[in-house]
Amino acid sequence: MDRYNVNRYKMNKKSIPGKIFLFIFLCLFLNSNASYGREVSRMELEEVSDLIMSPGCDYIYTLTNCPSAQADQMKELVKDRIRKGESTEEILSYFEDVYGPKILAQPSKKGFYLVAWWFPYFLILDVFILAGVFLFLWRKKSRDKDTPLNDINPEIETLLEDEVRKFKENG
Numbered sequence: 001m002d003r004y005n006v007n008r009y010k011m012n013k014k015s016i017p018g019k020i021f022l023f024i025f026l027c028l029f030l031n032s033n034a035s036y037g038r039e040v041s042r043m044e045l046e047e048v049s050d051l052i053m054s055p056g057c058d059y060i061y062t063l064t065n066c067p068s069a070q071a072d073q074m075k076e077l078v079k080d081r082i083r084k085g086e087s088t089e090e091i092l093s094y095f096e097d098v099y100g101p102k103i104l105a106q107p108s109k110k111g112f113y114l115v116a117w118w119f120p121y122f123l124i125l126d127v128f129i130l131a132g133v134f135l136f137l138w139r140k141k142s143r144d145k146d147t148p149l150n151d152i153n154p155e156i157e158t159l160l161e162d163e164v165r166k167f168k169e170n171g
Contacts, residue, residue, distance in 0.1 A: 040082045051105050
């Protein structure tokens with residue numbers, strides 16, 4: 001090798017770590033902004049906005065169904081947060097921090113709200129248990145009321161036998 005090629009080789013050898021650093025830096029920088037510029041589909045937006053109640057409609061409708069201007073602004077905020085790559089849980093926790101728990105269409109499954117989630121199931125279970133106890137006691141009571149044949153009044157027994165005999169003779 002001549003002297004020119006040797007110096008060129010040494011220069012390239014020194015700049016390799018710098019090029020690797022630059023390459024890694026650019027990859028990280030481009031990767032972090034890649035999700036921000038992406039288009040958010042309507043279905044993806046509605047999945048999140050259906051979980052948030054609209055203060056512009058007095059918390060009656062979700063963001064998807066509310067026609068107010070405030071709901072439109074909140075939907076844009078949701079869309080921006082989805083573009084930034086935030087998860088549904090992060091977006092919901094942001095809105096819960098700002099507006100309180102009434103902003104959520106479904107209560108969170110912790111604390112008192114855990115009871116609210118399970119209450120309907122316990123109520124249904126209680127209804128079945130009460131119906132079973134009621135039927136058990138009702139059948140037990142009806143068995144106790146059955147009168148044995150020995151307790152029938154003799155006059156009624158003779159009238160009944162006469163009626164059965166007349167029916168068989170005419171039948």
